Amino acid sequence: MIVRILEDGQYKVDKSTAKKLDNLDTKLGKALDKSDEAAFARALASLVKTVHASGKRLDPSVITPSDLAIPAATSTLAEVRELLASEAIKVKKKKG
Amino acid sequence: MSVMKRLSGVVQAKANKVLDRVEDPRETLDLSYEKQLEQLQQVRRGVADVATARKRIELQAEQLQASANKLQDQARTALAQNREDLAREALTRRAAIGTQLEQLKTQHDQLVAQEDKLVQTTQQLQARVEAFRTQKETLKASYTAAQAQTKIGEAVSGISESMSDTGMAMQRAQDKIAQMQARAGAVDELLSSGALTDLTGNTDPIQAELDKASQSGQVDAELAQLKGQLATSAPAGALATPDKPEQAPPEDDKVVDAEPVHDEPEATAKPTPDQFTLEDKEDES
DSSP, X not given: OEEEETTTEEEXXXXXXXXXXXXXXXXXXXXXXXXXXXXXXXXXXXXXXXXXXXXXXXXXXOOOOOSEEEOOTTOOHHHHHHHHHHHHHHHHHHHO | OOHHHHHHHHHHHHHHHHSOOOSSHHHHHHHHHHHHHHHHHHHHHHHHHHHHHHHHHHHHHHHHHHHHHHHHHHHHHHHHTTOHHHHHHHHHHHHHHXXXXXXHHHHHHHHHHHXXXXXXXXXXXHHHHHHHXXXXXXXXXXXXXXXXXXXXXXXXXXXXXXXXXXXXXXXXXXXHHHHHHHHHHHHHHHHXXXXXXXXXXXXXXXXXXXXXXXXXXXXXXXXXXXXHHHHHHOOXXXXXXXXXXXXXXXXXXXXXXXXXXXXXXXXXXXXXXXXXXXXXXXXHO
16 A cells, blocks of 8 residues: 655555554544644654654655555644645535 | 545645646656646745745844844943943843744744755655656557556556645745745834834934933033033023023913923023933932
8 A cells, every 4th residue: 555645755555554554544533623733743743653664665766646645744733624624625616 | 534535635636636637648748747847946946935035034133133232232331321221121122132033043943944845855856757757758658558558547646646745845835935924024124113123223212312321421511511601601681581481471471372482592591401400310320
């Protein structure tokens, strides 16, 4: 599975790592819902750390799309929310 | 839904907007290569913008530091003149500048980090553009092969995703630069309005007070001299009006108020307004 950390790069991760990421992703989602800045920062840092530690960085000459995207390590909760919301609005508009 | 999945969708959606897919995938490859070159230019401009913003902040920090040093000197001078009130004012302003300086330092650090990151992005982008250029020729050459179409599709998706990521990073960097420029503009305004002490010194109120205080000693001496001269040379006539302003008005009272009458003689003959005597006292204490 290929994961992109925004403003960082693409990484290839194995299944066990993907599972870890999935758990952290759930935490990230909950933090976003509750607007819990501290929990958000913790979950995001863990996601980035896990990918850096267990993933294999793709060579920039490998040009391929990713399956998942992780926010940039320096993103704030508000920035991520805005990113996700911006697309939600567009999707709605397209449907409507 | 998973945040990572949703975010991936956002990136793809943005990616689709970055690249216009045309009917012939080989043309799409060429077009996307052009777009990448454009983006490389943009990122390079971004690096230049951050550098400009950083230099501006450095210049402001220098100016603020000079103001802080000047206020420190003024505080010392004021104390030497026994003007604790002025010294306090100068130190208070200096403290305010200290806060501004700290904020500038934080901004500066952020800009340096941003600059480093953009430089890194430029290098990565350059490597990617170069890799893409050779790959697209290979893909175009083998286009007739059945699997080539899928490969081209993947390459185009991959490259547009990367471009979308770079585009978002650039947007974020530019937002930050804009924020900092707005704040830098506010500091410039403060500096030019003199609220943080004008560096030209002409409109600096603390300096004006200090100058006044040091001049007042001289003025005292001149006043004493003038008083002495007047007392001896023009005893009765010339001094009658200024000495007893209350007695002068009777005739003029109805038309104008008393002041204009004794204003003139006071200015020439008896220049002892209250503000000077007040300062004299403070000076001597």
